[in-house]
Amino acid sequence: MTTALPTRINGGDLAVDTRGLTKRFGDQVALSDVSLQVPEGAVYLLVGPNGAGKSTTLKVLLDLVRTDAGTAEVFGINCRDRAPEVRANIGYVPERPDWGYGWMRVGRLLKHHALYYPTWDADYAARLAQKFELRMDRKMAVLSKGQARRVHLTMALAHRPPLLLLDEPTDGLDPLMRDETLGVIADHLSDSPTTVVLSTHHVEEVERLADHIGVLRNGELRAQMSRADLDAGLRRYRVEVPERWTGAPSLNGSVLLRVTSAREVQWTVWGQEVDVVQKLTGAGGTVREVVPLSLLDATLALLNPND
Amino acid sequence: MTSTQLHPTPNARAVVTEQFRAVGLAVRTEAYFYLGALLVIAILVIVSTIRSVHMFPASSHHSFVYGVGVPVPIQVIAFLIPFGVWRSEDPARRAYHWTMPVARGPHTIVKFLCGWAWLMFATVVYLLSVVLLAVGISLITGEPNRVATGAGWEWLVAFTAPTILYLLASIAVIGSDHAWRWIGGLFLAFWVLIGVSASFGLPELSLALRSIWDGAYGLRTALVGLENKDGPIMNSWLVAMPLWIIGSAIAVTIASYRHRE
Amino acid sequence: MLISLDPQDARPIYVQIVDEVRRALVLGTLSADDPLPSVRDLAVKLRVNPNTVSQAYRDLERQGMVYVRRGQGTYASPGQQGQAERRRLADGVAERALHDARRNGLSVEELIEAIRIHDNQRSSEEPQ
Secondary structure, three states: OOOOOOOOOOOOOEEOOOEEEEEEOOOOEEEEEOOOEEEEEEEEEEEEEOOOHHHHHHHHHOOOOOOOOOEEEEEEEEEEOOOOHHHHOOOOOOOOOOHHHHHOOOHHHHHHHHHHHOOOOOOHHHHHHHOOOOOOOOOOOHHHHHHHHHHHHHHHHHOOOOOEEOOOOOOOOHHHHHHHHHHHHHHOOOOOOOOEEEOOOOHHOOOOOEEEEEEEEEEEEEEEHHHHHHHHHHHOOOOOOOOOOOHHHHHHHOEEEEEEOOOOOEEEEEHHHHHHHHHHHOOOOOOEEEEEEEEHHHHHHHHHOOO | OOOOOOOOOOHHHHHHHHHHHHHHHHHHHHHHHHHHHHHHHHHHHHHHHHHHEEEEEEOOOOHHHOOOOOOOHHHHHHHHHHHHHHHOOHHHHOOHHHHOOOOOHHHHHHHHHHHHHHHHHHHHHHHHHHHHHHHHHHHOOOOOOOOHHHHHHHHHHHHHHHHHHHHHHHHHHHHHOOHHHHHHHHHHHHHHHHHHHOOOOOOOHHHHHHHHHOOOOOOOHHHEEEEEEEEEEEHHHHHHHHHHHHHHHHHHHHHHOOOOO | OOOOOOOOOOOOOHHHHHHHHHHHHHOOOOOOEEEOOOOHHHHHHHHHHHHHHHHHHHHHHHHEEEEEOOOOOOOOOOOOOOOHHHHHHHHHHHHHHHHHHHOOOOOOHHHHHHHHHHHHHHHHHOOO
């Protein structure tokens, strides 16, 4: 029996609900049947290599990209038919730093943005600007990538949107500012009811914030689940095995990563621990160690194309 | 269903007001250049008139006054201003404009109309400067004020001609990632085609093409009116002008509503 | 009281927070009726999801280690510095040591033996 990775998140109201998103750019498949479920109040981490479809998925929600098939809803509102309403509820930090009017000064751009979002909290915006050390009199076009990102974060957070879409929010920030940004997000979550979908390459940075994870590869959603399910279902097993061991056929399909040497193997397996240990023992191995994985290691395992 | 308290979209009037202000800011540099140019021209005209009055006290000096019918400076501005209105927002990068919580088609048209409103404001400034200059010169020379002698409809041309040029340039800027390439390419292709068809024995095609520019309902007619030996005449302009405005307005609308990725 | 997380520790974060509070209670850096940091302050300080902190605090409350004053915050319960808490803390240490021992193929007896020997060596080395 093989245990397939979970690709559905059940229960509760969904902030983001997509069904079968499929998108081709020319002959390149950007998204292939992506059905994302982000529960309300979740901090959902979208991970995957470059070109896996993370940014495209976020853009579909903003109606910046239109799919060839599938539907997307945010808080039950169709992202294409009622796009302005959807966007009114989203704070977006795009991947590209040249977002916003390059010729505008930072202070004026914030004011401009504020007028489009009736829930804009000017005091909060001022506090964020201070925390992010924004230079209000600089023109957007002359800002470094990191400076622009901080302006974008202020723009996204200050209207306290029900949904935050953060595409590589810490990209281009120095380590100190990265840390500050994570603190700002934690602070924001404390007093604003927010759902966050965050795409990043720096999994270890946001490990402590994320409570859901979705793994994209080549436009396919390989797995998505809550952190609790991930912590319960994924383990690394270190097993002493007899010489010329042929493996554990009953675990085929559940082993995500195999590191093998002559007398010892280290397998990352999806499944209930008791069950897996039993199967490994049944196959003649002696389980020496069972460890839970850090989110980064879990991500790497889930992305591994083997099996 | 959702338990989340959803946020409203912005008030339409607030969006229009803010776009008007933002577009004004976007074209501020152009506006300064424009005002500077008007000032330089005015000074040159006044200085030349004064010198002329001193050197040839006997002859007439009204030739220094420029008329309202062919407001060239404002036409140049009209054609360039869409690039300012959409500065750093060509369609491929129109991400910011497109992520706003408003319907994109109408929002694009609002921005377009705000640019047009500023253009009309610039036109009024231009006409005021012409009138002031004419009054000033008639004071210096003691001759009657020539500006008032232009035909009434020629004052309207001062508004419609820049509108047409603004529309035409806006089609390219709103609709394409490489507005200058399209404008340059079309311009070049147009004249090359005319030249080629004329020299390869297709005078009908050449003439037909030419009429787009200076035919009875061509662009030139729409801009300034068809001229005969007595100056521009109104009738053909009255047809060509709305024709070009409506045609290009439809094209701008189509460009505004097109979904780009 | 100082609450910090070990980045190498793969246990769920809320478990680590619970253990840190338990440790503070046993060591006495957190005394009865002392306030715990607010969920928000701790979440910001540790850069963790506030829900995780809430979960840890709920867990602590269920275990009776802390109590909540409505609208004021979370406080350490009195009488939590006793033997029971010391035992639980020792449990955790033992579990980690056993885990390490098993990984290295050592039996419980070998581990206990090694701990005794090591401890004796250290106390004889330490200057009085």
